[in-house]
Amino acid sequence: MKVLITGCCGFIGYNLCLKLLKKKNIRIYGIDNLNSYYDINLKKKRLSILKTSKNFTFNKIDISKYNNLKKFFKKNKYDIVINLAAQAGVRYSIKNPSNYFESNVIGFFNVLELSRIFKIKHFIFASTSSVYGNSNKFPLKEEQKTEKPLSFYAASKKTNEILAYSYSNIYKLPCTGLRFFTVYGPYGRPDMALYLFTKAIFNSKKVNLFNNGNHVRDYTYIDDVVNSVEKIITKKPDGAVPYSIYNVASSRPKKLKEFLKNIEKTIGKRAKINYLDMQQGDVYKTHGSTNKLINKIKYRPKMKLSEGIKRFVEWYKKYHNI
Template sequence: METKTILVTGAAGFIGFYVSKQLLDLGHNVIGLDNINDYYDVNLKYARLAELGIQRDQAEIELNMSSSTAFGDRMQFIKMNLEDRDTLPNLFASHTIDLVCNLAAQAGVRYSLENPNAYADSNLIGFLNILECCRNYNINRLVYASSSSVYGNSDDVPFSESANVDHPISLYAATKKANELMAHTYSHLYGFETIGLRFFTVYGPWGRPDMAMFLFTDAIINDKPIKVFNNGDLSRDFTYIDDIVSGVISTLIEPSDSSQLYKLYNIGNSQPVKLLDYIEAIEKAIDKPAIKDMLPMQPGDVKQTYANVSKLKTQYDYQPKTDVKAGVSAFVTWYKKYYN
């Protein structure tokens, strides 16, 4: 296998951390980029980077791209905002980059109601800057994170990539839909491959503290009530992190149909789970009942997600393997160890 140098944005984030680790394990070189913002606990982000061999004092350095220093043998980390349209091109100019995996974004549906400008900066301007760098520095393939949120409140399940997604119900979802349109335009105009991955509710060890898995586990262990929206009448296609990473890596480094430059794939477990059943699995893993605060539907939230992954399965032999019981148990074990 030919060794590649791959830029992974959002490398201190949940999925970016795992993708970087897997690429390193496969023998590739990784340039990790992240702005380490304070949307959630930065200590968790620094701890992920430490697992990749990047210590906190190294990660906090705002590096000069012309004299960038590599940490470790094949992992390099750069602290930077994607929306910095002056510095990002310098990174591409001063490094030989073969592939780009853009996992950096302002995440979270509910936070987009509070701070919409953060989504415009990172998800729109930042993504445009990535596209411009791919265009100007001859990057042949860009894999980027989209989201199941683009499907809105569609009742046409399982969600298929061919479905109409013109009705997002959160700004976060709208920015992800915009990313797909922008990628299509750049593939059409400039002839490089763009692969969008619509992630479905990713969970697992080292996960984000704003996600249900983390929130529920933390609350139950600490005898606090959990917020159960829509009185629990929700279902999600919960997808374990290992299954997500296998799909990301396949689309990033395996040969693909080069005649079609613009591609979109659902990447999920394709086994929706009712929210109350998910909570029950967490209760069993912790061996403790949850205190449930039953609440109405949240603005911007969707009632169900369910991925049709046949397209990714056909083209990349994608096979999600982790059921919710095993995935929840793995997360709870990690949580107890990480927080003593």
């Protein structure tokens, strides 16, 4: 089976490639533009690990460049396409909406359109819990309304869901969208809370605690995410509109300040805290229902937060020679 994964040098992409490369009969074709949104050395490190596998091939391609991407689609007959490449992050989208339009709307369209032209068997793509906006019904279920994104990032991801739905309807392209909920773990993103908090604590710097730590997130461990994606690959949607959307969450929400306490305990050092107001574009709470996902793939995300944080901190210390 030939699997094309975009964003393979990113946090989720890298971990997914690693997982799939353990299987026999899978060849991974990874693409990434290696942009400098965060430390490029971390992306290069992930890539160097992936390149040690003989079943992995890398191409540096920007998905927003249609012609280059088309040449790449022509090279091989891919069975599955998993689109993870995107400009991520809610806060960065406030000042840089055009980056999101380029990668998440134009880039996404290019991958979707080429998946149609080259008759890909199953197109899987990353969406986000941010599409729910500020809901007051928890746990968040896939059928809930999602027409009020609070940030341009969320809007760009909602756009993906809508575009993919229309391709499933018109062209019968089997599409599965995955709404990831705050993914964390080793090789995680330096712009996300776990990495930022851990770094600040080790460097005795102040931790920026937005909304005074009162917002709630459904922290989902990376292994639970990649195990879910792996199982979804074979669960191609069918029917008149072969389209499905799933929450990929742990369904165990925690307050941000409790999350921070857990990190402090793991490291064995108190954080210096800079209490801040709610950040524009952020939602107050995420808590996803995982019933639909569990019913489909018979897998329940299982990592305990304290153990997940411990694994991250161990990785962080090793990676930074602490």
